[in-house]
Amino acid sequence: xxxxxxxSGWPRPTRPRLSxxxxxxxxxxxxxxxxxxxxxxxxxxxxxxxRWFTAGERITKEQIFGCxxxxxxxxxxxxxxxxxxxxxxxxxxxCGGVSPTGQCEVHPEMRCVWVVAFxxxxxxxxxxxxxxxxxxxxxxELGRSSxxxxxxxxxxxxxxxxTSADPAPLLYRDPAGAVQ
Amino acid sequence: xTGPAPAAGQAGxxxxxxxxxxxxxxxxxxxxxxxxxxxxxxxxANPEAITRKARVxxxxxxxxxxxxxQGAKVKLSSLAGCVLARAAGVEPVMQxxxxxxxxxxxxxxxxxxxxxxxxxxxxxxxxxPRFGDHPEAKPVFDLDGVQLTWTARTxxxxxLISGQRLxxxxxxxxxxxxxxxxxxxxxxxxxxxxxxxxGAEFVQTQYVFDVxxxxxxxxxxxxxxITERCAVLAGIGPIRSLRVLDILxxxxxxxxxxxxxxxxxxxxxxxxxxxxxITLCVETIQQVTQIPxxxxxxxxxxxxxxGVPDILERAGVGPRAGLAHAQEGP
Numbered sequence: 001x002x003x004x005x006x007x008s009g010w011p012r013p014t015r016p017r018l019s020x021x022x023x024x025x026x027x028x029x030x031x032x033x034x035x036x037x038x039x040x041x042x043x044x045x046x047x048x049x050x051r052w053f054t055a056g057e058r059i060t061k062e063q064i065f066g067c068x069x070x071x072x073x074x075x076x077x078x079x080x081x082x083x084x085x086x087x088x089x090x091x092x093x094x095c096g097g098v099s100p101t102g103q104c105e106v107h108p109e110m111r112c113v114w115v116v117a118f119x120x121x122x123x124x125x126x127x128x129x130x131x132x133x134x135x136x137x138x139x140x141e142l143g144r145s146s147x148x149x150x151x152x153x154x155x156x157x158x159x160x161x162x163t164s165a166d167p168a169p170l171l172y173r174d175p176a177g178a179v180q
Numbered sequence: 181x182t183g184p185a186p187a188a189g190q191a192g193x194x195x196x197x198x199x200x201x202x203x204x205x206x207x208x209x210x211x212x213x214x215x216x217x218x219x220x221x222x223x224x225a226n227p228e229a230i231t232r233k234a235r236v237x238x239x240x241x242x243x244x245x246x247x248x249x250q251g252a253k254v255k256l257s258s259l260a261g262c263v264l265a266r267a268a269g270v271e272p273v274m275q276x277x278x279x280x281x282x283x284x285x286x287x288x289x290x291x292x293x294x295x296x297x298x299x300x301x302x303x304x305x306x307x308x309p310r311f312g313d314h315p316e317a318k319p320v321f322d323l324d325g326v327q328l329t330w331t332a333r334t335x336x337x338x339x340l341i342s343g344q345r346l347x348x349x350x351x352x353x354x355x356x357x358x359x360x361x362x363x364x365x366x367x368x369x370x371x372x373x374x375x376x377x378x379g380a381e382f383v384q385t386q387y388v389f390d391v392x393x394x395x396x397x398x399x400x401x402x403x404x405x406i407t408e409r410c411a412v413l414a415g416i417g418p419i420r421s422l423r424v425l426d427i428l429x430x431x432x433x434x435x436x437x438x439x440x441x442x443x444x445x446x447x448x449x450x451x452x453x454x455x456x457x458i459t460l461c462v463e464t465i466q467q468v469t470q471i472p473x474x475x476x477x478x479x480x481x482x483x484x485x486x487g488v489p490d491i492l493e494r495a496g497v498g499p500r501a502g503l504a505h506a507q508e509g510p
Contacts, residue, residue: 010308010310010319087308087310087319088278088305088308088319088321088324089321089324090305090321090324090325091324091326091327092324092325092326092327092371092374093326093367093371093374094362094363094364094367094371095305095325095362095434096305096357096358096359096362096386096433096434097307097308097359097362097433097434098362098363098433098434099363099433100361100362100363100436101363102363102364105308105311105433105434106308106310112363114364115363115364118364118367119364130367130370131370131373131374133326133330133374133377133378134324134326134327135327136283136322136323136327136341137322139322162373162374162377162378163377168333168337168377168379169330169377169378170334171327171330171331171333171334171339171341172334172339172341172342172343
């Protein structure tokens with residue numbers, strides 16, 4: 001691209017190529033069910049199959065959402081605008097550097113992906129999703145299939161309701177299974 | 181539990197187990213008007229640069245933030261700066277950003293601050309290295325500002341992010357920042373609400389130049405019940421030259437200077453811009469003080485720390501009694 005930002009090594013905010021409404025609809029199609037759980041297990045059992053599947057996921061989601069393959073998809077809670085395309089990879093909303101017109105502070109020619117996420121969520125009637133507390137990203141999952149993780153139930157606990165009263169929201173996912 | 185800022189000369193003495201309850205906590209709890217300021221550490225190893233600024237502020241503020249490589253430019257570390265500031269008689273607030281450290285280093289520095297008796301921490305996402313003096317650096321951002329606030333609360337509750345228990349948990353007061361003026365306007369109060377749910381007990385805002393917009397944000401916070409759980413300190417600072425005005429408007433992300441302020445500063449003779457900027461700052465303090473829910477101000481006067489007492493005095497905010505000598509109990 002000619003008018004490239006100062007650096008291209010940083011993630012770049014990406015405007016999704018799918019309408020939010022359509023994306024929410026698609027999500028219903030991939031919701032976990034016995035067949036998908038079976039498929040996910042097969043994909044993990046057969047590495048070559050798994051690699052092909054993951055490559056397919058990468059290509060599609062890269063094209064549509066600018067997916068960075070974090071392996072723990074936040075899209076259903078962000079109006080299907082990918083927060084990992086934020087140069088700071090913020091999972092909990094926009095930073096304080098958004099320009100008055102809603103542009104990214106690092107890539108001023110791009111719209112802040114969280115501004116896009118906010119607008120899409122609101123429009124789809126899912127604005128409250130942005131109030132969820134998103135837990136820290138597990139960096140070990142980078143490059144893995146988030147669909148497989150989702151079907152295997154590993155995405156449970158990616159976020160938690162931002163209740164402030166007792167009990168306060170727990171940062172770690174499973175207090176019982178916490179390492180001692 | 182001992183009093184707030186330890187007297188000069190006690191730097192590094194870990195009085196209390198970890199993170200001594202400080203004067204800022206007591207001030208917020210008492211409900212009186214709170215004043216914080218900022219100390220920017222130098223780009224070298226000169227302790228005097230911190231000590232000098234701290235001495236000016238001593239007795240005038242409840243606490244002062246020591247910034248963490250502000251603007252993504254290398255400075256003497258925030259933790260070291262906090263120890264120096266406290267020795268010079270100012271209760272420090274350790275700023276910590278997500279830009280340069282992963283979750284291991286962040287937790288480590290937070291625990292270290294507590295062990296050194298730093299009574300307050302302020303957690304933020306941080307500027308991107310793009311704007312700093314080492315733009316080629318790796319931007320870390322392993323956690324974001326909300327998650328870092330949550331991490332601090334988790335440590336204080338007695339566990340690491342991993343869930344491992346802490347035998348001696350830290351005890352600092354947890355602060356954060358918010359920019360009421362950045363888009364999406366109708367999300368900014370809710371974003372602070374997330375940070376409060378994550379554990380923030382006080383918040384310092386970005387520079388307030390647009391008082392009306394700020395008041396609207398405060399009203400939203402009130403509706404969300406946030407002002408009862410989190411002390412809001414309005415960020416205020418003097419614009420002392422047209423050059424600074426230009427930098428604030430065009431080079432620092434996230435600062436909004438409305439047109440009437442620009443017109444006002446351009447409308448006075450060149451040699452009176454500094455005075456006009458200070459007058460504007462004083463007026464802004466007086467205006468935000470009237471807004472329901474505002475618990476105090478956070479003064480950002482970079483390179484002009486010496487002007488802070490004058491600004492506070494003109495705004496009708498007196499000195500902070502007894503702070504420098506640590507006699508006041510919580």
